[in-house]
Amino acid sequence: MKTDVLDMLRAASPEWVSGEVLREPTGVSRAAISKQIKRWVALGYEIESSPRKGYRLKSEPDSLEAEFMKSRLEGTRFAKGEYVYTQVTGSTNDDVRELARRGAPEGSLVVAEVQERGRGRHGRAWFNRAGDSLLVSLLLRPPLTPRQGTLIPLLAAAGIYSALESLGVEGCGIKWPNDVLVDGRKVCGVLCEMSVDMDGIEFALLGIGMNVNTPGGAFPGELQGKACSLASATGRRWSRSEVMEAVLREIDRLAIPTWSGEMGPVMEVWRRGAVTPGKRVHVTRGDGKVFDGVAEDVNEDGALRVRDAEGTAHVLHSGEVTLSADGL
Ligand code: BTN
Numbered sequence: 001m002k003t004d005v006l007d008m009l010r011a012a013s014p015e016w017v018s019g020e021v022l023r024e025p026t027g028v029s030r031a032a033i034s035k036q037i038k039r040w041v042a043l044g045y046e047i048e049s050s051p052r053k054g055y056r057l058k059s060e061p062d063s064l065e066a067e068f069m070k071s072r073l074e075g076t077r078f079a080k081g082e083y084v085y086t087q088v089t090g091s092t093n094d095d096v097r098e099l100a101r102r103g104a105p106e107g108s109l110v111v112a113e114v115q116e117r118g119r120g121r122h123g124r125a126w127f128n129r130a131g132d133s134l135l136v137s138l139l140l141r142p143p144l145t146p147r148q149g150t151l152i153p154l155l156a157a158a159g160i161y162s163a164l165e166s167l168g169v170e171g172c173g174i175k176w177p178n179d180v181l182v183d184g185r186k187v188c189g190v191l192c193e194m195s196v197d198m199d200g201i202e203f204a205l206l207g208i209g210m211n212v213n214t215p216g217g218a219f220p221g222e223l224q225g226k227a228c229s230l231a232s233a234t235g236r237r238w239s240r241s242e243v244m245e246a247v248l249r250e251i252d253r254l255a256i257p258t259w260s261g262e263m264g265p266v267m268e269v270w271r272r273g274a275v276t277p278g279k280r281v282h283v284t285r286g287d288g289k290v291f292d293g294v295a296e297d298v299n300e301d302g303a304l305r306v307r308d309a310e311g312t313a314h315v316l317h318s319g320e321v322t323l324s325a326d327g328l
Contacts (some may be wrong), residue, residue: 005036009047018054026295043067062239064134074209074244074263076252078250079137081107090117092137093191093207094099099139099193100203106141111244118209120189126209129218132214132229134210135239141203143259146196146324148302149204150317151266152269153192155304156206159251161189167246170235173275176295176304176321179209181275185228188212189322212240249273263300270298279323281306295321 002180004026009017009261022033035155037055041047061068066083073079075214082104089095094117095110112135118126126299128135157178164172164180171183180188191207211219211229230238257265260285271277276295284290304316 003089005033006045006057007074010060013057013130016053016056020054022054036214047115049243050150060239060241062241063242064136064241066115067243068110069241072241073248077107077255078138078248078252079107080111081105081109081132083108084110086110086112087115090194091115091119091207092135093119093193093205096137096139096205097193097209098207106139108139109136109248111136119191119207120209121191126189126191127220127223127227128209129211129214132211132213132218134139134208134212134216134244136244137205137207138248139203140255142201142255144261146194148195148261148263149194149201150306151189151258151263151300151302152194152204152206155254155266155269156190156192156208158266159209159254160208160247161273162254162269163243163246163250164230166250167238167243170229171233172273174270174318175323176274176276176298177302180231180273182228182230184275185226185233187228187233200215205250207209210243210245210247213237223275226306246249267298267300274298276304276321276323282322282324283315283316284320284322285313285314294299294326 003064005022005220008022019030019033028282037047046058047055048058049055063147065085070079070083082099084095089112092110092115093114099108111313114130115128115135118128142152154177157174157180160180161174169182173181175181178190188208188210193205195202211232214229214234254266277297279295282292291308293306296305296307298304306314306316308314
């Protein structure tokens with residue numbers, strides 16, 4: 001279904017848009033506009049009409065299905081790729097990998113209501129609650145070297161952080177490499193997987209899991225005090241479609257300079273949100289070795305520098321960092 005009329009109503013919302021203004025750029029008749037509006041209303045859009053004032057969009061359905069989300073993502077790479085919506089799946093990262101292997105374009109994505117085998121970093125399971133979480137995996141084809149690709153997890157975190165800020169969420173932060181926190185508790189995690197060949201990065205998969213409307217008491221015991229949802233942190237429910245649009249728009253925006261080899265914009269946002277530098281941390285390195293130290297900065301590859309008690313600097317490209325003060 002064409003979305004020009006809807007886009008104009010959305011841009012003006014909550015103000016009225018007259019029938020003439022709607023007809024002008026689209027060049028369609030009064031009857032055709034009224035027919036389109038009826039179709040959107042049947043899909044759950046609340047659109048008020050007045051013979052004198054025209055139309056105004058009062059609310060949109062909070063659905064993550066393609067017919068609703070594609071128009072919201074207009075102008076980004078995510079409007080151009082394949083869009084797979086599924087009620088229940090194993091892991092959206094596994095599904096998007098299949099798309100990638102079949103040659104789907106950059107911007108393709110898989111979104112699910114529930115995952116039965118959702119995966120977190122370091123082989124952990126990812127908790128989700130039907131209808132409350134945002135579970136989406138993105139397919140990117142960055143024209144970068146594998147070395148530059150180490151910044152992609154940071155790009156994801158920077159995009160999510162910046163989207164939450166733009167939605168007015170206070171107290172957001174980023175824990176290296178790509179956990180997004182609100183008031184020190186994890187609200188969103190990203191599982192970044194990459195396929196690399198001789199020519200560079202074949203594809204990167206960004207699996208985003210955000211707790212949107214999960215009630216605080218619904219998290220399992222081991223996550224209590226460590227995890228939160230947007231709703232539990234801010235005291236109100238959030239529209240998942242609005243949050244998803246904001247996140248994908250920011251990731252799209254930051255990917256543009258990054259794909260041209262300009263890493264500054266991602267690093268600037270990431271550093272603005274970073275809670276790790278200057279903190280005492282407990283480190284589990286990729287090879288399993290553990291030590292305590294103080295986190296310093298990230299370098300241009302996105303690696304974290306941690307100085308141990310003897311004053312030796314360790315540069316971490318992978319691994320797990322726990323903030324000593326709050327056990328996160
Ligand atoms: C983490 O451990 O912080 C990363 C969690 C990533 C979870 C998301 S949910 C959507 C996508 N599909 C998965 O199986 N995992 C990621």
